Amino acid sequence: MKVKKLGALMMSAVLAAGFMTGCGNKDAGTGNASKDNTTQAQGETGTEDVTLKIWVPEEEVEITDQMVKNFDAEHDEFNITYEIAVVGIDEAPQAVETDADTAADIFYTPSGGVADMAAKGLLLPVTKDFDTISADLPESALTAVTVDGLTYAVPFSPNTYFMYYNKDLFTEEEVKNLDTMMAKDLGDGKWNFSTQITNSWYIESFFLGAGCTLFGPDGKDAADCSFNDESGLAAGEYLIDLATNPKYLEDADGVGGSAFKEGNLGAVTSGAWSAIEFKEALGDKLGAVALPTANIGGKEVQLSNFVDFKTITVKSNTAYPLCAQQLAVYLANPENSLTRYKEQGDVPVLKSLADSDDIKNDFVASALNDQAALATNQPSIPQMGDYWTPAQALGEGIYNGDITKANLQDNLDALVDSITGTLTE
Structure with missing residues (x-):
């Protein structure tokens, strides 16, 4: 039986101390991440020691902490040490571009910037486990995160007004x-x-x-x-x-x-x-x-108006590409998308959830879905920045x-x- 080394940089004492009061790039604590994360160590039990840094919006820290714990419990092949820091979805892309080496392995980004980041070599294509949710995604969401036939992000919620x-x-x-x-x-x-x-x-x-x-x-x-x-x-x-x-x-x-x-x-x-x-x-x-x-x-x-999608991405130079891809997909699966909706109000993009009674009976979610159907996919080519x-x-x-x-x-x-x-x- 493997020994877990889980450290979410999000302890209640840290929250009480006021470290989580803004939308900037702030660590939410420290975890058991002292080992070198540039190597992939295999223990005697065959588990892989993995250290991941995850950036999420401030309101998502607690639920992400629990999601990672659940993922780790389901994957005996990984021995995960992780840290969660607060970086807004609109701030993360620029932060990764500024310093990819110290950036998070997994971070949120709007789909409108995915193609630009992919063209700059900053994103890792997400292939591992993506087929577990791809059939449940609308074509517009898939198109928004696909560049030259490769999927570079995992959509989880429509983003429009x-x-x-x-x-x-x-x-x-x-x-x-x-x-x-x-x-x-x-x-x-x-x-x-x-x-x-x-x-x-x-x-x-x-x-x-x-x-x-x-x-x-x-x-x-x-x-x-x-x-x-x-x-x-x-x-x-x-x-x-x-x-x-x-x-x-x-x-x-x-x-x-x-x-x-x-x-x-x-x-x-x-x-x-x-x-x-x-x-x-x-x-x-x-x-x-x-x-x-x-x-x-x-x-x-x-x-x-424009519609894009809130997505979860993996940086291209992560030291743990297999685990990072799987965790990115896991964070956007039906169970976690429903949790995110109930806790934060992010309406799920997955068709199986969008068509559920829970969503249809929510007049705000219905308005979002109605407008998303009338909206125009925000272009994701690099020139969108112009x-x-x-x-x-x-x-x-x-x-x-x-x-x-x-x-x-x-x-x-x-x-x-x-x-x-x-x-x-």
């Missing part, structure tokens, strides 16, 4: 169309709608909804962006009108969310991460639905009034050139 609304202010029928919502008089001191025009992860819903494409229809043509065509111009004009409407509230620094919780806002775009606080504030008055349609350029179109800053600048220019209908086309042309570099070639 939808719309929450106050049932006292809007009906189920009214929230189907944004123009209907904006036309309603909600009374003094109230706003009708809030999103983030100044955020490049939110502004695209108007352009994609209008029929524009980013990197072509399949998201893989680095030289193609149609945000400056006739449909893009119509989307930009719609945003200018929206930004100048006194019934609109820009959700900068949580202003929209705060107004919504206070009952002074009819609807706001956000994701499943806001469900707990919104439910606490509004109770039975809270509703959640997919994004509405809007009349853009004389056509009623469905707003279509989109974020220019798109944010466009949104800021529109919201601040620097971009008007008179100079909109020039600014859209500049946006496309910044993203693709093709207009000045």
